[in-house]
Structures are given as structure tokens and as C-alpha cells.
Amino acid sequence: MNVEMEERTPRPEKIVVVGLGYIGLPTAAALAVGGHVVVGVDLNEATVExxxxxxxxxxxxxxxxTLAQAISLGRLTTSTTIPPAxxxxxxVPTPYLEDHTADLSYVEAASRQVAAACRGGELVILESTCPPGATQFVADVFSETRPDLAVNNENSSSAMQFVHCPERVLPGRIMIEIKTNARIIGGLTTSAAERAKRIYESFCSGPIRLTDAKTAEMAKLVENSFRDVNIAFANELSLICETLKINVWELIELANQHPRVNILQPGPGVGGHCIAVDPWFIVASDPINSNLIRTAREVNDRKPAFVVQQLMNAVEEKAVPVVAILGLAFKAxxxxxxxxxxVEILRRALDVVPGIEFYVAEPHISTLPHDLVNEGRVELVETAVALDKSNIVVALVDHDEFQMISTDDLSGKxxxxxxxxxxxxxPAV
Structure with missing residues (x-):
């Protein structure tokens, strides 16, 4: 596979990846193994080291x-500053503000830093999930920061080029899907999109479609909004079933026997930096015509409060309630x-049920978030310990480890x- 990737690389490029998080680092490693010389840049010195x-x-x-291979090949290095490339x-991150509009401050800061290192003719690829118009925003930042550089001039070989290529990977499967999933590349110019396509072909085996930048930006938001709307349907069903005293899991299983029905599974809400965020960018872009998307987001955002209320009801039934929280991650x-x-559920619970001890089982982290540690009532422990010490068990994440819990472990809780x-x-064997 790696040999094939190297053979597909038409010309190795020096590529700088700004941001070594959940998307930047896998991308940097894949590009390096694919034949390019890559520098991964991050402001966090600990991450860089x-x-x-x-x-x-x-x-x-x-x-x-993949990272070990990239480094052993001598094609991936790291830095806290942005070199020429x-x-x-x-x-970089693109969170939303209090009014649910996109916070592009990280994108703007990175763009200004990159612009300072450019000499002319470089290609800038925005992978961060952004609202429509963000790629043009990046180009405008370059024009403002470096008015001496030509921007998006198809007839100039020294003109800066800009594209949007949104990631489409699932955490837990990133290194598979970063290679096999189809990619969308939207350019501010056709030549920019075609140049970016040649780069992604060095490690992507999936089809690569070219379009304009605004359509590519919207495509990523639509993909995640589609998921959010469908999850909201399942979550709303769970609320209705609670009122009607129906087992929602059995109901969905039965309904899904229909050949044209595929209801998703409900949960405590929706998390992560995609599905929980991206729909708001569409709503902010066109608040008049995005009623369904907004409503779905509101349904999913209300689900944590519902779980907290369930916990409060359970607490009232116990003389000395002790709570086990199974899972803190946003997915399994x-x-x-x-x-x-x-995490939101636990934070809210600490406020509304004072004086109660919480034992958290989260097998994929070694320390609790800082604000939860400061509460002094939360302890990160092994799953068996959390179950042993508690009389209320709240399952929030379906980690594989929790699937091994037996009925005996939950007896009387x-x-x-x-x-x-x-x-x-x-039952336990």
C-alpha cells in the first residue's frame, strides 16, 4: 500500500500542516508516507515534542x-513556527460563538502566520470545517496581510492559490477513512483545485471530486447536518417512549425490520467537533430557511438535561446516593x-445534586478535565471500582469495555x- 502511494505522487512537495490535532496529525503522517516532505506545526510545545x-x-x-513510518523515512518533522513551503x-479549530456563528479567529491567526512565510505561488488548503465563504475569507486575509502577493490569478504562476478540502473521517477509523473515503476539493480557481487534487492523490484511494470552494464548504456541513437530523429523530423517540413507558431500543429494532426504515440509536446528546457544531453554521448562514436543521440541533442539545433529570429522580430514591458514570468521551x-x-451531563449533575460522590469510569483517559477535578467529588476509577462503589449507574458511552458488564455487576442498582x-x-459465568 505504501509503495503504491509513493508511485502515485507526481512530484513531492514541501507541505506544512498547521495544527497537529485529530485531523492535522493523521493528514501530516499520511502525506509524509505518501512521498511528500512534511513539517507539522503546532503552538503546543508538548504536542510538537x-x-x-x-x-x-x-x-x-x-x-x-503511520507516524513512526513517516518519521523513520525522514519525511516528517515538527516545529512551533511556520517555515517556507x-x-x-x-x-485548526473552528468552534462557534455564543450566537452560534463560526469563530474563525484560529483560521485568521493561522492565515496571517502562513502569509508571512510565503514568497508567492503557494497553495493554501483549508481543511478546517467552516461556513460558506471561509476559503474566500482566508484569501482576503492573505491579501490584507501580504498585498505584495498576487491572489487567485489564473494567469500568474506566482499567484497564491486557495482551496477547501474538508475532512470526512470518523474518530476511531481515521487512518482507514483518510485513505479510502471520497474527498471533495473546492477551489477559488480551477487550477488551485487541480493542484490540490494531485496532492491528495498521493495517499487517497477514494474518488476525488472537484467543485468550487463554497459548495465544498457547504457539502461538509450538509453531511453532518444530515446525521444530526436523523439522530434527533431517535433522541426525540426516546423522550416520547419514556413518557409512554415503551422500551425505545426494542421499538427501534422492530421498526427497522421495515426494508426502507433505518432509525439510528438514541444517546445522551450529540458531541464531537463536527455533528454538534456544523449544523449551526448552516443555521447562521440562512436562519430563515433552516428550520428543520435548527430544530434537530435543539432536540439534541436538550437531551443532556433529560438525562440529568433522570439522575435527579434516581437520587431522590436513595438514602445515600453514590453515582457511577460510565464514559466521558463523545463516542465509543x-x-x-x-x-x-x-461531560456536560456530569457538570450539570454536580450543580444540581450537591454533596454526592461520582465515580467515573472512562478507560480511554488518564486524567479528568481540570474543572471536574476541582469539584473534589469526582474520582476517575476502573469500571469495576465504579460499579462496586455505586448504587446508581449512568451509562453515557457505549465503550467496548462496558459491553462486558454482567447482570450480576448491576444487581440492586x-x-x-x-x-x-x-x-x-x-449473567456472569
Whole structure:
């Protein structure tokens, strides 16, 4: 596979990847193995040093092996400053502000730093998920920062070029999907998109479609909004079933027997830096015509409060309530806590049920978030310890480890199951 990737590289480029997080680091490693000379840049010195040693600073299957190969080939180095290069890939955060509009401050800061290092003719690829118009915003920042550089001039070989190429990977499967998933490349010019296509062909085996930048930006938002709307349907069903005293997991299983029905599974909410964020960018771009997308986002955002209310009801039934929290990550089998509904639920619970001890089982992290540690009532422990010490168990993430819990482990405890993992438990052998 690696030999094939190198053979597909028409001309090695010097590429700088700005941001060594969950998307930037896998991209940098894949590009280096694909034949390019890559410098990974991050402001976090600990991250830069860790990657330089070949150590992945977060949990992602198969990334360690690819990173080690990239470094052993001598094609991936790291830095806290941005050097001259042929291509720059921006993979920095794009959170939303209080009014749900996109916070492009990280993109702007990275763009200004890259612009300072440019000499003319470089390609800038925006991978960060952004609202429509963000790639043009980057080009405008370059024009403002470096008015001496030509921008998006098809007839000039020294003109700066800009494209958007959104990532489409699932945490836990990034190193598979970064190579096999189809990619969309939207350019501010046709030549920019075609140049970017040649770069992604060095490690992507999936089809690569070219379009304009605004359509590419919108495509990523639409993909995640589609998921959000469908999850909202499942979450709303779970609320209705609670009122009607119906097992939502059985209901969905039965409904999905229909050949044209495929209802997703409900949960405690929606997390991560994609599905929980991107729909708001569409709503902000056209608030008049995005009613369904807005409503779905509101349904999913209300789900953590529902779980907290379930916990409060359970607490009232116990003389001395002690709570086990199963999972903090935003999805199964990863360590990513960004926008995690599980973290939000625990934070809210600490406010509304004072004086109660919480034992958290999260097998993919070694330390709790700082604000939870400061509460003094939360302890990160092994799953068995959390179950042993508690009389209320709240399942928030369906990690594989939690699927091994037996009915004996839960005997006599009040169960709040937001993921349906207790539906098919078996007695201990």
C-alpha cells in the first residue's frame, strides 16, 4: 500500500500542516508516507515534542504505526513556527460563538502566520470545517496581510492559490477513512483545485471530486447536518417512549425490520467537533430557511438535561446516593471529550445534586478535565471500582469495555441507560 502511494505522487512537495490535532496529525503522517516532505506545526510545545518522538498525543488506532513510518523515512518533522513551503494545510479549530456563528479567529491567526512565510505561488488548503465563504475569507486575509502577493490569478504562476478540502473521517477509523473515503476539493480557481487534487492523490484511494470552494464548504456541513437530523429523530423517540413507558431500543429494532426504515440509536446528546457544531453554521448562514436543521440541533442539545433529570429522580430514591458514570468521551472507544454530552451531563449533575460522590469510569483517559477535578467529588476509577462503589449507574458511552458488564455487576442498582448497553447483558459465568 505504501509503495503504491509513493508511485502515485507526481512530484513531492514541501507541505506544512498547521495544527497537529485529530485531523492535522493523521493528514501530516499520511502525506509524509505518501512521498511528500512534511513539517507539522503546532503552538503546543508538548504536542510538537511528542510527535517528534513518534508518540501520538491522543488515542487513534493505527496512527502510531503511520507516524513512526513517516518519521523513520525522514519525511516528517515538527516545529512551533511556520517555515517556507510549497503547500500549507490549515487544520485548526473552528468552534462557534455564543450566537452560534463560526469563530474563525484560529483560521485568521493561522492565515496571517502562513502569509508571512510565503514568497508567492503557494497553495493554501483549508481543511478546517467552516461556513460558506471561509476559503474566500482566508484569501482576503492573505491579501490584507501580504498585498505584495498576487491572489487567485489564473494567469500568474506566482499567484497564491486557495482551496477547501474538508475532512470526512470518523474518530476511531481515521487512518482507514483518510485513505479510502471520497474527498471533495473546492477551489477559488480551477487550477488551485487541480493542484490540490494531485496532492491528495498521493495517499487517497477514494474518488476525488472537484467543485468550487463554497459548495465544498457547504457539502461538509450538509453531511453532518444530515446525521444530526436523523439522530434527533431517535433522541426525540426516546423522550416520547419514556413518557409512554415503551422500551425505545426494542421499538427501534422492530421498526427497522421495515426494508426502507433505518432509525439510528438514541444517546445522551450529540458531541464531537463536527455533528454538534456544523449544523449551526448552516443555521447562521440562512436562519430563515433552516428550520428543520435548527430544530434537530435543539432536540439534541436538550437531551443532556433529560438525562440529568433522570439522575435527579434516581437520587431522590436513595438514602445515600453514590453515582457511577460510565464514559466521558463523545463516542465509543476514543479519548476525545470535545463537545461531549457526557461531560456536560456530569457538570450539570454536580450543580444540581450537591454533596454526592461520582465515580467515573472512562478507560480511554488518564486524567479528568481540570474543572471536574476541582469539584473534589469526582474520582476517575476502573469500571469495576465504579460499579462496586455505586448504587446508581449512568451509562453515557457505549465503550467496548462496558459491553462486558454482567447482570450480576448491576444487581440492586438503579440504572440510567442512555445508550442501550444494558439491554442484552448476560449473567456472569
Amino acid at each position: 511528542s510527535v517528534a518522538r513518534g508518540q501520538v498525543p491522543f488515542v487513534e488506532p493505527d496512527l502510531q504505526e 510549497d503547500v500549507y494545510i490549515l487544520a 472507544n476514543i479519548d476525545d471529550l470535545r463537545e461531549s454530552p457526557a 438503579t440504572l440510567i441507560d442512555s445508550k442501550g448497553i444494558f439491554n442484552n447483558l448476560v
